[in-house]
Amino acid sequence: MEIQLIQYGHPLWEKTITYAETCSWKAGPVLAERMLKNDFLDWERIAVAVDQESVAGFCAFLEKDELPESYDYSPFIGFVFVDGKHRGKRLSGRMIDYVLSYAKELGCTAVYILSGEHGLYEKYGFRKLGDFETRYGTTDQLFRKEVQ
Numbered sequence: 001m002e003i004q005l006i007q008y009g010h011p012l013w014e015k016t017i018t019y020a021e022t023c024s025w026k027a028g029p030v031l032a033e034r035m036l037k038n039d040f041l042d043w044e045r046i047a048v049a050v051d052q053e054s055v056a057g058f059c060a061f062l063e064k065d066e067l068p069e070s071y072d073y074s075p076f077i078g079f080v081f082v083d084g085k086h087r088g089k090r091l092s093g094r095m096i097d098y099v100l101s102y103a104k105e106l107g108c109t110a111v112y113i114l115s116g117e118h119g120l121y122e123k124y125g126f127r128k129l130g131d132f133e134t135r136y137g138t139t140d141q142l143f144r145k146e147v148q
Helices: 013-022 028-037 091-107
Strands: 002-006 046-052 054-062 074-083 110-115 127-133 139-146
Touching: 002 091, 013 028, 013 054, 028 074, 046 091, 054 091, 074 091, 091 110
Parallel strands: 074 110
Antiparallel strands: 002 046, 046 054, 054 074, 110 139, 127 139
């Protein structure tokens, strides 16, 4: 299993779009749409887990996530997804670690995750800051991890 950080023009870009469009998670097509439009800042990236040339999972490193603009938290890891046949292998953690290494290269001191998942991100060293209302009127947990 290999993890790569990609951006527009990378050989895995189109393959990741196709996978995200058809994956079993409702947010996959949202990421695919952003990728089709190349709606990213220069430093934002998609982490892709590849198993023998097949996409096994992805996550994104982004300036913002679903919090209203009034919050100053940034940057975020979002769109964390692992294909069902690859779950239980700590693939989410490996992609997150890969993104954290990139964040360190950029000089980031902390990274945030917004999620409804309970107990998942704490095991990767994230600390819950609280429950926050999203731009969509839902409530999610906000997590923070110091970049080491």
